[in-house]
Amino acid sequence: MGNLRRNIGISAHIDSGKTTLTERMLFYTNRIHAIHEVRGKDGVGAKMDSMELERERGITIASASTNVEWKKHPIDIIDTPGHVDFTVEVERSLRVLDGAVLVLCAVGGVQSQSITVDRQMTRYQVPRIAFINKCDRMGANPERVSEQLRDKLNHNAVLMQLPIGLEDDFEGVVDLVKMKAVYFKGQFGEELVYKDIPDELLKHAVEKRDVLLDTVSMYSDELMEAYLEDHVTEELVYDAVRRGTLTREITPVFMGSAFKNKGVQPLLDGVIQYLPYPDQVENIALDLDNEERKVTLSSHPDDPLVSLAFKLDDTRYGQLTYVRIYQGTLKKGSEIFNRRSGQKVRVGRLIRMHADEMEDITQAGPGEIIAMFGIDCASGDTFTSEGLNYSMTSMYVPTPVISLSLKPKDNKASENMAKALNRFTKEDPSFQTFVDKETGESIVKGMGELHLEVYIERMRREYNVDLETGAPQVAYRESIARASDFDYTHKKQTGGAGQYGRVVGAVEPNHETDFEFEDNVKGGVIPSEYIPACREGFEQCMEKGTLIGFPIVGVKVTLNDGNYHPVDSSEMAFKTASIMAFREVYNKCKPIILEPVMRVSVEGPSEFQGAILATLNQRRGIIHSATEDNNFTVVEAEVPLSEMFGYSTVLRSNTQGKAEFTMEFSRYAKVPESISEELKKNLQKSKKIIKVYRILNDKEDIYDKIRNHKAEPGSRF
């Protein structure tokens, strides 16, 4: 069955209708027997959006995997989230896929989110085919969207079809390979009727077929020859398109309207005709016994197992772990090894998922995507057979840039919150949590307002956590702008064993890494057993800067000299000396505050160009460019995250709701002096409040004060 299987993702802009498309795919492959719409009138909601929250908001949050069969080809479909705040989910899905369907809206075309998603697909070298959806909508223009695929995404887009009518008159598609008109009859478009191409479309269809043949004959000598001699067969075209698609040199373009049940079956044909089967994709693992040397996996069922846990789901029966098998066979009851934790685990229940329904299986082979029950692991863990110490390439995890505090209302809520956080952080590496030592509050960190908002909402709904949240905080950093020397002696001799340690060296900026420590001590002036303690002392200082209490990054410490006492010196003494030395030298190094800066892309009609620029300019944005294409403008800018809170509302009101934006983390940059001062003042206020808190020990009251206070620095909501 190896070369029949397809693992595909459906990835796209949030409103391009990919959940509806997936729903239709399930229907035509007989996985479901009725069609429900996203936000449907029947209140059931689409099948893949299994979480209540998704159904309510009409968006897909967590990716769900489902297995279908089309013309004897098993297809695993991963429905991926579309919002930029969920890029970890998108990326994790892409990691395990062999091909993808890029869904675009025939009206909206290639929008900024499509660009982000496409960039991710390119990073993971995923071959794709495009589906231009919503051809029945007012203003639909699939040929323009296909052009945008070329211009905006740099795809060699090749039209495989043409629309028959558009908007309300959209009837079907012209198949440019078969040169037939395809209509979709029956109550749910399940009956395909092939007819001659309507006369008025014939000339255009011939032209576009020529373009298709011209383009794809580059990938097949046989087709090139047949084209010149005018005896092109369907098989030759399919073969050439497939070759070009697999090498990601062309993107075949299909079209239709999933909502109106038109064009989905030819797309499914396209999936099996053009997207690769697992054996055709080179999968690389890292050999942990050999300095992480890259190893190409075999895709053979009899070889030792290599599989990757790419998604976790908490069901009422326990943790469900989605796994992609790259090599070997995973059998129910067998023992496998988690290479991260080193634990041996026994495979209990093994299942194949269909959205939120499951089918028990006894084994699964290379290329399959299945799920296991009762395995305790984190997302991204590699499972292998005994003796094979391989790990799949680590996944790119973006740095969380925003945080907020959580306060459960009572003990029960607190317990449930801990459970929820435990699960979410395992599922999503870009969602992190810790407890603030000073305030005792639980803090969560993530990639954006919506990212945190959704997890909090899920805590409320799925775990019944009654909680209050603080104002979102930007993850600032501290750093230094200049080098300075230190020479510190820690000496304490007040009865009993004394403490003595002297450290001499330099602290300098180093933007290459967060922290670097160089031991340059010669002649044993500091005995080597105390050097790690010195390093530890300096490293500890990096955890919290004194300017605004955020971590210090970009620092190099060089230890050049020092002194010790044969009796009074100890690891503790040298650690203390290092901490004190850094505290003393830090202010001489011109400490600065860094803030996360986001790469922001705003798209809208050109008439709002000035308004868009103004909204970015007012937010301390650096505007890089404005690109105008057919009365549509894309503005690219970098804006500090602290200025982006509530931006969507402002943008909407300034552009009559016609512009939209995406953002992702770009870099850390120095905070301007005026804002730096404001942040420092706020830290002082904070410290005072905490002091009062400690005296009064009135936890309830002080939480409010801290929360209210934290809302001040740059947090505009």
Add this chain to the structure above:
Amino acid sequence: MIKSEIIKRSPVRVFEETLEGGLGLGNLGVITSRKGVGKTASLIHIATDKLMRDLNVLHISFADDPRHITNWYEHLFDELAQAYKLEDARQVHDDIIRHRLILHYKQQVEFDHICKDIQDLIKGMNQSPQIIIVDGFPFETASAKDVQNWKSYAQEKKTAVWFSATMHREDPKFDDNGIPFPVNQFTHLLSVIIMLNPMQHHIELELLKSHTPGEQKKLRLKLNPRTLLLSNHRA
């Protein structure tokens, strides 16, 4: 080295000296060469010099993608920062790019359309460009009126406008004054015309027309094809 010293030592000073003060507000200038010789690099070096002096630069492109142009600027800044060992380079970079905007058109548009866009930019960003770079201007198909529009705009708004012009032919045609086609059709509207000549190890900048009529001075500037930086030429 600090920013002010880089400005003082910039090869663009040599250029301005030869041109008796540079292109000047209200004037149009052109850098012309065959494709791929270094027009954009030269214009970006001139623009970066202005950015270093905290002047506002508007870079209009009809050809290259804005990311591509941004990469040019980044590359040039990195080369400069490295060559002159610029202090606090990151901060200088972040400060100067606030003065730069790239306006990219996917298709040729009417002059009035560009004017309206520039007005929008001035309003939205609250700053007016002191120098405009027009990269990829279609001199071959442009009319005298098109170039005259730019001239009037430069004079009215008190800005300097630099164009790049491609000499498409392998064997370009020159007029009696040594000005190549297609720029020669607009010589009367252009204050400065510079041609890039590829030599064996560098690219030479030749002054074909300046504010002073008659025989042109030697420009004593060359473009390094590796770093794409302009430098003083002591031939």
